[in-house]
Amino acid sequence: MKIGVLSFQGSFVEHLNSIKALGHTPIAVKTAEQLNQCKALILPGGETTNLRKVIPFSLKKEIMSKAKKGFPIYGTCAGAILLAEKIEDEISFLPLIEVEIQRNAYGSQLDSFEEKIEINAEGFSNKEKKFPAVFIRAPQIKKIFSKKVKVLAYCNKKPVLLRQKNILISTFHPELTNDLRIHEFFLKMISD
Amino acid sequence: MVEKASFKVKSGLAQMLKGGVIMDVINAEQAKIAEKAGAVAVMALERVPADIRAQGGVARMSDPKLIKEIKASVSIPVMAKVRIGHFAEAQIIEALGIDFIDESEVLTPADEKFHINKNDFNIPFVCGAIDLGQALRRINEGAAMLRTKGEAGTGNIVEAVRHVRTINEQLEELINSKGNKLNSLAREYRVPISLCKQVQELKKLPVVNFAAGGIATPADASLLMQLGVEGVFVGSGIFKANNPEKRAKAIVEATHNFENAEILAKVSTGLGEAMKGQEISKLEVKMASRGK
Numbered sequence: 001m002k003i004g005v006l007s008f009q010g011s012f013v014e015h016l017n018s019i020k021a022l023g024h025t026p027i028a029v030k031t032a033e034q035l036n037q038c039k040a041l042i043l044p045g046g047e048t049t050n051l052r053k054v055i056p057f058s059l060k061k062e063i064m065s066k067a068k069k070g071f072p073i074y075g076t077c078a079g080a081i082l083l084a085e086k087i088e089d090e091i092s093f094l095p096l097i098e099v100e101i102q103r104n105a106y107g108s109q110l111d112s113f114e115e116k117i118e119i120n121a122e123g124f125s126n127k128e129k130k131f132p133a134v135f136i137r138a139p140q141i142k143k144i145f146s147k148k149v150k151v152l153a154y155c156n157k158k159p160v161l162l163r164q165k166n167i168l169i170s171t172f173h174p175e176l177t178n179d180l181r182i183h184e185f186f187l188k189m190i191s192d
Numbered sequence: 193m194v195e196k197a198s199f200k201v202k203s204g205l206a207q208m209l210k211g212g213v214i215m216d217v218i219n220a221e222q223a224k225i226a227e228k229a230g231a232v233a234v235m236a237l238e239r240v241p242a243d244i245r246a247q248g249g250v251a252r253m254s255d256p257k258l259i260k261e262i263k264a265s266v267s268i269p270v271m272a273k274v275r276i277g278h279f280a281e282a283q284i285i286e287a288l289g290i291d292f293i294d295e296s297e298v299l300t301p302a303d304e305k306f307h308i309n310k311n312d313f314n315i316p317f318v319c320g321a322i323d324l325g326q327a328l329r330r331i332n333e334g335a336a337m338l339r340t341k342g343e344a345g346t347g348n349i350v351e352a353v354r355h356v357r358t359i360n361e362q363l364e365e366l367i368n369s370k371g372n373k374l375n376s377l378a379r380e381y382r383v384p385i386s387l388c389k390q391v392q393e394l395k396k397l398p399v400v401n402f403a404a405g406g407i408a409t410p411a412d413a414s415l416l417m418q419l420g421v422e423g424v425f426v427g428s429g430i431f432k433a434n435n436p437e438k439r440a441k442a443i444v445e446a447t448h449n450f451e452n453a454e455i456l457a458k459v460s461t462g463l464g465e466a467m468k469g470q471e472i473s474k475l476e477v478k479m480a481s482r483g484k
Binding site for chain 2: 007008009010011012013014030045046047049050053054077078103104107108109110111112113114115116134135136137156173176177
């Protein structure tokens, strides 16, 4: 399967490598034409202020229209911010998941951290192995507006992995680890 | 258990900056312009390298007041420079809750023998390197990110290009070396053999490497990206030019689309005058020769 990763800025190489490691074909997406080849799209971690400026309008439009038809999209950290219906103190960008998110909610880089978390979804055996979650200047989910949003994981009582139908977001970075289970889970959403 | 300041957490921030432009700014107003233009981080300092060169004297860490003002004005990560080996300046920057420290040859070095032991700190560090030996020694000391030294404040790209090419050639040599040859390279670079083996396994440096020093145009950014760096620092090149807003945006777009000549042509058009720039052979101080 061809899986797209938005490839302007941030941890896109790591996501492309994760897709490759799962035996699929990663596509670096910068245009609507490239997106049209893909079965799903990942929005990587990076700097939100930068990402929202560099995504061409034609690509943004295509992402929105595809998402409304059930096309799976996964956003990590900055990618999650871009997908939130509401961003604290900022205008939303691709409002596709009914949550409110706050940028840099933990503080500066000195407050960045790693933690092993339990994930409550198919394919995760927490007894065997918890998931190594890396939080870098991470955002926090402040409100969930709809019952359609399912929380799949918490870290210190805060929701960190959430799904609303075809949209998946995490406030941490699975692409910085060798654990491919969340990417695998996302790819399974294609056939849902 | 929550683990803070691990190597993954420190080098992870650098990974999030990849493909981006980090800009030198001397006040909150410039920081906002940089953020608006799409910078992924700003470097807070009192004088850009071109002015440090022109004014001379000892260049030190900036006043914490200025750094805090800049930090308060933007939502992107903020970096600040300390002198090579000056771990007390680094302790002060860390206490301010800034995101990244640049142990920089642009400031006057404080220690001729030792760099800061960066493993002692929770805040991540970026360091300059002109060759693979310097790059590996800095990583061994705990650097979470590297950049070329280039020749800061000159608007002249030739040194940064040399540093990228040198590191690329030496990386290839290291990756293809075995047995005695590998041992002798580790001795030559004065780093543990385990670090050399890690580079061999990854087939690249274990941290992100940016270009810095002399970048003044969108084409400069593209050239260095095409040579294999993962992002760029622009110091004097933006706010010493005629139209900083436009140039900052153009360099950001050029860095994202470094292989697309059509976009590069578009963003390079009508930027106004770039910073004047200097011949390397006419310089009184060569900053790149500081800190081995």
